[in-house]
Amino acid sequence: MEFLTPFKIAFSLLLAADPELMGIIRLSMLISLSAVACSLAIGLPVGALLASMKFPGRQAIIILSNTLLSMPPVVVGLIIYILVSQSGPLGWTNILYTPYAMALAQTVLVLPISIALSRQVFETLNGEYDRLFISLGISRWQRIKTLVFDARVALVTIALACFGRAISEVGAVIIVGGNIRHVSRVMTTTIALETSKGELGIAMALGIVLLSIALLVNVASQFISAHFKKAGLDV
Amino acid sequence: MSDHARHNTGIVTATHVSFRADSQTLLNDISLHIGRGTITMVLGHNGAGKTLLLSALHGLIAPQTGKISGPVRDKQKMVFQKPVLLRRSARDYFKFLCPGLDDATTESWFEKAQMDTRLSTPARQLSGGESQKLALIGALASQPDLLFLDEPTAHLDFESIRFIETQITDAHKSGTSIVMTSHNRAQAERLAEQIIFMENGKIVETADAKTFFSAPKTDAAKIYLNHY
Numbered sequence: 196m197e198f199l200t201p202f203k204i205a206f207s208l209l210l211a212a213d214p215e216l217m218g219i220i221r222l223s224m225l226i227s228l229s230a231v232a233c234s235l236a237i238g239l240p241v242g243a244l245l246a247s248m249k250f251p252g253r254q255a256i257i258i259l260s261n262t263l264l265s266m267p268p269v270v271v272g273l274i275i276y277i278l279v280s281q282s283g284p285l286g287w288t289n290i291l292y293t294p295y296a297m298a299l300a301q302t303v304l305v306l307p308i309s310i311a312l313s314r315q316v317f318e319t320l321n322g323e324y325d326r327l328f329i330s331l332g333i334s335r336w337q338r339i340k341t342l343v344f345d346a347r348v349a350l351v352t353i354a355l356a357c358f359g360r361a362i363s364e365v366g367a368v369i370i371v372g373g374n375i376r377h378v379s380r381v382m383t384t385t386i387a388l389e390t391s392k393g394e395l396g397i398a399m400a401l402g403i404v405l406l407s408i409a410l411l412v413n414v415a416s417q418f419i420s421a422h423f424k425k426a427g428l429d430v
Numbered sequence: 431m432s433d434h435a436r437h438n439t440g441i442v443t444a445t446h447v448s449f450r451a452d453s454q455t456l457l458n459d460i461s462l463h464i465g466r467g468t469i470t471m472v473l474g475h476n477g478a479g480k481t482l483l484l485s486a487l488h489g490l491i492a493p494q495t496g497k498i499s500g501p502v503r504d505k506q507k508m509v510f511q512k513p514v515l516l517r518r519s520a521r522d523y524f525k526f527l528c529p530g531l532d533d534a535t536t537e538s539w540f541e542k543a544q545m546d547t548r549l550s551t552p553a554r555q556l557s558g559g560e561s562q563k564l565a566l567i568g569a570l571a572s573q574p575d576l577l578f579l580d581e582p583t584a585h586l587d588f589e590s591i592r593f594i595e596t597q598i599t600d601a602h603k604s605g606t607s608i609v610m611t612s613h614n615r616a617q618a619e620r621l622a623e624q625i626i627f628m629e630n631g632k633i634v635e636t637a638d639a640k641t642f643f644s645a646p647k648t649d650a651a652k653i654y655l656n657h658y
């Protein structure tokens with residue numbers, strides 16, 4: 196095969212909006228966006244809590260979430276597999292080899308990122324705002340709400356970082372999703388499969404989409420940071 | 431109520447308050463009584479403990495020993511030397527400082543401060559004078575019984591200083607007790623009724639303002655007044 200052939204096939208598939216290709220892209224986006232939403236919904240309050248309050252077990256949670264940052268995706272996939280397989284404690288959910296299990300695995304993978312990054316942002320803000328909060332005598336809940344609202348720009352950047360990590364994940368989702376055609380096949384798992392079959396055209400097409408998404412995420416992140424820094428809303 | 435009776439009714443009382451940090455005594459056995467409805471000025475060189483004293487009286491720091499009594503939390507406010515500005519518009523920041531105010535009242539305070547064109551400006555983009563005025567009106571709008579002001583006019587232009595001093599005088603007339611620090615002797619002479627003079631974390635002299643400026647009792651106060 197000529198060096199440029201996969202590129203030619205890739206562009207023709209993308210330009211023709213190949214239905215199978217579009218389905219894979221749609222499913223990938225859906226799973227990763229769901230995982231990011233779940234990880235932010237859990238991670239942001241936890242990050243704010245860790246940054247603004249001292250309580251027993253706080254240090255243990257910080258160490259655990261920092262450790263999970265470097266957890267290999269295949270290990271996460273294995274753990275989720277054991278949990279949701281028929282004999283596992285979550286076997287009753289019947290989500291193994293479905294997009295739900297894949298979203299769960301991605302959530303577990305990006306949750307430590309959302310906790311660690313948001314904790315850093317909230318710690319900076321809390322240090323800056325602390326005397327005002329004490330002076331006004333505001334409640335803990337209002338403190339967390341204020342921190343989350345005022346960190347909104349940084350949180351968009353954190354969400355983009357989480358999305359970048361989730362969309363490019365392959366090890367965990369191939370274990371719990373099974374890479375089943377029309378059911379649980381996403382961009383990264385398809386690239387792995389098609390490359391092993393020698394079908395480099397479709398693999399390259401999805402590679403181009405993934406790279407484009409990475410580029411968009413970075414451009415958006417830079418644009419948002421620059422825009423809000425100018426408006427004095429950055430952290 | 432006569433001036434004498436007013437001063438005898440305390441708004442803040444501190445008894446044998448000491449605060450230590452990094453094995454240094456930063457507030458040393460402070461006892462004081464601040465009269466209701468007065469303007470009390472805390473004077474002293476840099477590092478004398480003025481800001482720390484205000485922070486302790488307002489409850490921002492917890493002294494290791496001693497007792498402080500004052501109004502409940504929502505009846506006392508503090509304006510910091512460098513305002514803590516949230517990442518939101520000036521209007522939203524003002525509403526954060528005094529929640530529950532309607533839009534018309536909010537806008538009237540901004541007009542009073544000649545900042546009605548700055549309602550939508552991000553608070554952190556305001557100038558030093560504007561942000562200090564915003565912090566002050568945010569504190570005053572909730573009509574506190576007690577207001578702590580930590581060098582509220584430091585590094586500000588004449589117009590901002592005049593506005594802030596007018597607001598302090600008006601708040602005082604409507605019954606707010608004010609405790610403030612300043613390095614500006616002329617300002618202290620214009621505003622203060624009572625003086626607390628500090629050195630090295632201790633109160634070395636308390637007096638009514640006229641007596642303090644005309645005939646200070648301690649050598650430390652005499653030296654201080656010669657410098658300012």
